[in-house]
Amino acid sequence: MQHRRHFLHTAASAAALAAFAPLHALAQGVDQVKIYYGFPPGSSGDSVARRVGEKLAGTAYCKTAAVVDNKPGAGGRIALEALKSAPADGSVLALAPVSAMSVYPHIYAKLSYDPKDFATVSIGAVMHHGLAVGPAVPPTVKSLKDFLAWAKANPDQASYGSPGAGSMPHLLGALLGIRSKVELKHVPYRGTVPGITDLVGGQIASTMNPSGDYLAYVKAGKLRVLATSGPIRSPYYPDVPTFAEQGFPDLVVEEWFGFYAPAKTPPATLALANAAITAALKDKVVLDSLALVGLIARGSTQEDMAKSQKAEFERWGPLVKQIGFSAES
Incomplete structure (x- = not known):
């Protein structure tokens, strides 16, 4: 009986310790x-x-x-x-x-x-997303406002690529078109690389992609980022205003x-x-x-x-x- 009481006491003590032990210890x-x-x-x-x-x-x-x-x-x-x-x-x-x-x-x-x-x-x-333009868009287009004015005046060329239909960049571009009342044709790609390749080559006017994917091309002078989607400016593009700064507050996205x-x-x-x-x-x-x-x-x-x-x-x-x-x- 004494052994049984000792066993029960020991088991109860162990259970109590386990109850108070951190989960990761178990x-x-x-x-x-x-x-x-x-x-x-x-x-x-x-x-x-x-x-x-x-x-x-x-x-x-x-x-x-x-x-x-x-x-x-x-x-x-x-x-x-x-x-x-x-x-x-x-x-x-x-x-x-x-x-x-x-x-x-x-x-x-x-x-x-x-x-x-x-x-x-x-x-x-x-990550923050960004709208970038390439050589298909005149160098005089230096802001989001400029781009939307150009897109309105050139509806046949007003397109944006994204990494895929239903992706966050696709939806951001669609929202931009709705809020600005400018028709922007969506061109879905299979990932960011093919779309940026076409952007650099002048086959498409703009793309909406994770902004980090543009870094090397911007440094090489091949692309211009016009807006980013964060609540504040991207640390990688401190001179580029956000969509919110340029009049589109519901395009704030940190994915x-x-x-x-x-x-x-x-x-x-x-x-x-x-x-x-x-x-x-x-x-x-x-x-x-x-x-x-x-x-x-x-x-x-x-x-x-x-x-x-x-x-x-x-x-x-x-x-x-x-x-x-x-x-x-």
């Missing part, structure tokens, strides 16, 4: 993490997955550097479809733009996943890339992943690498990421209706 790390990314290697978000993934090695979350598995296509949806059915043990994450969770549900009647299929882990980096896990991943494992990722995003090597592609490193709590996603979802529902775009249109 979690098991993984040997290696695979990060799905739904766009090609070399794109700006790919840098986030790779630079952060390298820094996961030797953390409580992961023993070795992460492996990035690019699954391009369908605007990033293929990677999220793969994550939905992946093991919920912390060994698989995905990096995705917030638009995949906040905009796609409004434009795809038959989306192959639901945002509830995933758990938020941490925001990774923030972020975020890390997601399968929904049933244990909370303790998610806490370990969050700690490792947010630490990596403070590393100078990561900060400098992301700056090269025009991204601003920014970690977050799981809760703040979820709140931001929800706010974006609620914001874009009515805007998508105004634009009148759906995947079937």
